[in-house]
Amino acid sequence: MPRKLPRKDVVIIGLGWTGSILGYELAKAGLDVVAIERGPWRDTATDFPPASAQDELRYAVRLDLFLRPDQETLTFRNNASQTALPIRNFVSFLPGNGVGGAGVHWNGQTWRFLPTDFRLRSHLEERYGKDALPSDMTIQDWPLSYDDLEPYYDRFEKLCGTSGKAGNIRGIKQLGGNPFEGWRSSEYPTPPLKQGYGATLFAEAARKTGHNPFPQPASNLSEAYVNPLGIKLGQCTYCGFCERFGCGNYSKASPQTCVLPALLRFPNFTAQTESEVTKINLDSAGKRATGVTYVDTSGQEWEQPANIVLVCAFALFNVRLMLLSGIGKPYDAQAGQGVVGRNYAYQTTSSVGLILKDKVLNPFIATGSHGMMIDDYNGDNFDHSGLGFVGGGYMGFGQTNARPIQTRPVPAGTPKWGAQWKKATAETYQRACSLATHGSSYSYKDCYLDLDPTYTDRLGRPLMRMTFDFHENELKMSAFLTDRLAEIARTMDPVELVALPRKGPYTLTAYQTTHNTGGTVMGADPGTSVVNRYCQSWDVHNVFVPGGASVFPQNHGYNPTDTVGALAYWTADAIRDRYLRNPGPLV
């Protein structure tokens, strides 16, 4: 039997980026807030100081900061004809765990979606006709516009201190920035990072071939910065230990470096760690959440009553919790009905490997959001007529590290071991680099999440089942993007170039990205969305899913975190300024 705790105004499930932002905004508004986090407390000096953070085996290979599959995993299949099997060890994507969530171990790449991305279906149908889209593609317009979200992008970037160069300030193009981006109300909070040799060579090549290179926006800060919460961040040292690592010197934006010091000063905020929420509880009519049930590490169950429940876990686990709690109608792919689990999407990445002549690239001098990029082939920034696909992505030189267990290129055809391998490894390391494309992943009728019929977690609850494969549209797009990137790369005069466009089928066996989106998507129509434009459940009005990537109707050609952070602020404002005054459906 769960033991009952005193009621709170707000219970937050998961203390990562969205949980900490919502916690701060609502505690500041005077609400009594508890955040329940299933992983451990983590902080810079104790858990990833610069004395031990730079440990590739521990963090990047044995995945010390990540969710362990024995706590929660998923099952996976490429299509409904297969039997889904459990992901026994995370490889293709790496969900975070613990206080700070994925905000601890992200790369810092801080991109906004394009204005046209927010009205994707309308825009594409207007430009290319209704027949241009595959019939099983289930993309839809967002229920809010870029203009709606711009102030919130701005807030999240100012929270992080993001380094970059604006390309469009209130409609006026800015030299050196991304000419394709949506308007910004202000310049980036800090100037761009310094660029290494490889990025500089790529930028020259991109310019020569008529493209528009610009520094990748980075929440790994080019200089020390004080954010609007009064918290100070340090200067990035280009150590090359960002993704999969916590930052040791306070220079990468994270809940730890941007929010928690201020959040934990509120006497009306409490964080509770190593406690896993198992269910959102509903009243007998199923119309109102009464709080959550969680289990602590001793196995004791607790009931935490609350007036508002904020679902702030990682995208995939938001979806599972909604399914397990019976909020919203589960998606049925066969019938094409229901919403929870619908429109799961991913990211379509590819690479071009280069070996240069007589160059010293020092590839280990890097940050998680390093490099020079072009956006000429993202979204609908280019004419798709006759190409046979829609979508796109940014691309460029953005090598985030050269940690040698995992990054150790050799020329094609080199044996995998022995004297020749050793010689090639020694001679190639300094001269090799990897360029990448980061492409969109649109949603489809047969890509979805539901509960697995066979496998359960350690508490006996069904695992979530992922059914996903790349579709022809995405594979064509990846081939096109990779070709364009290879064309630019050839002008860098490589002695070897290997282009690796994304090929199907989607496989769990190689890391691609942790940009898992959809499943509780937002929309204007309750028939095709789980939450409304304020990330509020259509069915249970005091449950919000504030901005986890699970609310994305499809995934665009950018990293999700900036949009996740912006939506967290957007939702916080809606709760504070609208919901608290008149609790009920906001739409």
Next chain:
Amino acid sequence: MRDGVFQARTSRRGLLSSSALVLLLGAGSASARIISDGLPWSPGTATPPVPVRPGPWLFFTAEEAALVEAAVDRLIPPDDRGPGARDAGCAVFIDRQLAGPYGRSAGLYMQPPFMPGAATQGYQMPDTPATRYRGGLKALADHVKAAFAGKSFAELSAPDQDKVLAGLESGSIALPGVGGAQFFALLLENTREGFFADPIYGGNRDMVGWKLIGFPGARYDYRDWVERHNEPYPLPPVSIMGRPEWEER
């Protein structure tokens, strides 16, 4: 998921628990940690790594160790660029890894049913790395004994050793019940890990793996060099436990 060297972490967390971790409403056992009123900090709560100790094998038998030492030294052989995997300590690395959480697949999802799936669905066998090594090394030793007139792998000439390893890699030496190619892939992966991981884990002795390629190791500040394009980084590699220059000389 956690390495053997992190075992000490548990006890540090335990220490923390005893002082800071608390009983909810008097619940009978350690349960959860409640954090409020500022960022916590207290001595002894950090989670530094614990370097492996030299000494006897923890997982391998003497025979297994001889085989592994000989095999890894063919995968990454000594040459004029520097030592091979044996002198780099890769067998010690693998031994310590197998004796720790990695060896028993700690943290992985190990619930049945185990079913073979599509290649895209990832590893689906119930065997842990420790089990795979125990079985694989035995099968390999048996194979060599039968094929080379009772000799052990370590007693073979280098070309013969290479022939056996290439046979495993290609699948022509099947190692029934174990999977020769899969076992080879695991051995190669772990050997490379040992050669390029921080020396605290037993391999990459004297940072020979890092010196081979020019990786400066556990450094954390390249601000002075990020814009020194096309110039080799001047400082030698450093391990988490230092470099010779840290001693007074």
Next chain:
Amino acid sequence: MRVWQTSDARLGASRHRRRHYVFLALAAVMLLLLGAGAFLAPRWPRSASANAQRYPVDDRQAFDRIERGRYLAVVADCAGCHTAPGGPPFAGGLALQTPFGTLVTPNITPDRETGIGSWTDEEFVAAMHEGRGRGGMRLYPAMPYPAYAKMTRDDVLSILAYFKTIEPVHNAVTVNQLPFPFNIRLGMAFWNFLNFAPGPFQPDPQKSSEWNRGAYLVQGAGHCGTCHTPKTLLGGDQTGAPLAGATLQDWFAPNITTDPRKGIGNWPLDEVVHYLKTGTNSWTLASGPMAEAVVHSTSLMTNEDLAAIATYLKDSGVAVSTSPPTSVSANDAAIRAGAAIYKDNCAACHKDSGVGESALFPSLSGSALVQSDDVTTLARLILQGSRAVATPDKPTAPAMPVFDWRLNDAQIAAVLTFIRNRWGNAAAPVAASTVARQRALLARSP
């Protein structure tokens, strides 16, 4: 429910350290006392305050008086010692662990039975001015009455007026848990005879009123010298070297005189104010016991009082230290090792230039603490790490990581020698044995 009471836990962990030194003196006193028996009952002359007028009751309850008392209780940081971890404010019960046994701070809420609810003005003044509890019982000088003696009777009674308004808490505390012979309070009479110069603060007519206000706060309620003034063998203040820095077991409370190298002589006045207000300034961040003092006391003081304190500290006329030692040669083996250790361990935060980053990573270049004769705090920070202060204006609270697992004694000594003799710094080299002693000490009392 709220079990991880961080700030209180830290309070409990470090407060007692600020009082430790007293017991070294106690030991000496007790030995003398037992041996000679000559000072069995020295009666301290009653102070002039005994004859002062009592305030009329209505005046005592005036809001501004109570407010002044509340403010002075903050300046004096009464709650710091008189609050147990997680316990109600001022109800006592904080255990001061000492090498000689345990002292527990008394309840000073107005509970009539277990607190000070039935105390008269005279009794309270006697405690604050003379170190005499109820019935003439001698207080241990863990209670900084030698400093509070400088306060005016009016200010002392304002504090009492404030205490009478707070929530009474019934909490009986057995203060004296020291074993024989240290439990004999009479010993303190002898200590007082040697170390205690009673009498109120005497303003210096040559100085501005602001200076005098600062002096009054520093010497009186603020009791800065309790930590920062070097002690005699018996634990009394070295009267010739006020605020010149003192070691309290595991921490060195730095020199806060105008000494330009070891003190705060190079800090402009507004940087002193900023430090006291926020715990940070362009050079440094408060940590350890001073972080507590900033959070619970100085950050809550008025800007005028902080400016007065800064004015006094910047012009307190104490001796300037002798010329700096010659820097250790860059060719020295320790310096060469220290340079490598610094580059690989420290530069990612404190930078190659040693200037760090304000409010985040203290500057080592030009740092008084780095160049101080006593390296207790320096060694401690490397061995154990520390969380810096958090205040409303500067909430970041960065932390120094622990390095005891990564660097041995010789390596820590080498890097300390390096930072003490780089960027224009100059100070004596540090011996590995000094670090080893500190390591052993921390292992015993974490």
